[in-house]
Amino acid sequence: MGSTVQEGIYHIVGIGMEKAPALTKRAPGLSAQKIIDEIHNVNGIAILAHPAWSLDRASEVAKLYGIDGCEIYNTTSGLPWNCRPYSGVFFDEMALLGHYLPCMAADDAHHYTGDETRSYIMVQADELTREGVLAAIRANRFYATQGPNFRVEIENGTVTVHTSPVQEVVFFTDTVWAGDRATVGENVTEATYKVQPTDTFVRVELKDKDGNCGWSGIYPVNKK
Structure with a gap:
């Protein structure tokens, strides 16, 4: 569903719904909050799609x-079909406002000219069923990727990434400078980052030799 009132342009996806929400497309006064509430009313999961493409402002979304989740990458929003497929800065701005959105990727395939089966989430489900997958998504047991398989560990102030071979591992935080922020090389399978006293969050991005990316969720750090 889409909301186009003065608060902004929001495309919100509902998954796992038990029945159709009580919403009418382009209804007068249809707000983003109304869409989210109605998705929840039918036990659905509300996902904010392509915020960079929509030019959604973190200060407004935070209201x-x-x-329940947000797309960090949307394939069809990228070339040659469109623009602004990547929303990483939006996630960072939301984290600065204290909102740690679960991070998703999707194709949003419209054309089927290469925009399909490109971006997705890897889910740690107890069973390969609709219920098992939805339970894992609700529990935030997933990460977004286009190919790299990885896991993130945080222990004693150090963030460690174990990954399938990639060429780049980058740790995004709200500290301006950190010397170990990026690990770049051939067939990188592990990278570490020492959490800085000024960090309040960490998230990880990876890229393999073919340009396929992976994106972790956001991890709060230095929280008392």
Whole structure:
């Protein structure tokens, strides 16, 4: 569903719904919060799609309640079909406002000219069923990727990434400078980052030799 009132342009995806939400497309006064609430009313998961493409402002999105996930990458928003497929800066701005959105990727395939089966989430489900997958998504047991398989560990102030071979591992935080922020090389399978006293969050991005990316969720750090 889409909301186009003065608060901004929001495309919100509902998954796992038990029935159709009580929403009418382009209804007068249809707000983003109304869409989120109605998705929840039918036991659905509300996902904010392509915020960079929509030019959604973090300061406005932060006023909404109940967003269950957000796309960090949307294939069809990229070339040659469109623009602004990547929303990493939006995630960082939301984290600065204290909102740690679960990080998703999707194709949003419209054309089927290469925009399909490119970006997705890897889910740690107990069973390969609809219920098992939805339970894992609700529990935030997933990461977004286009190919790299990885896991993130945080222990004693150090963030460690174990990954399939990639060429780049980058740790994004709200500290301006950190010397170990990026690990670049051939067939990188592990990278570490020492959490800085000024960090309040960490997230990880990876890229393999073919340009396929992976994106972790956001991890709060130095929280008391």
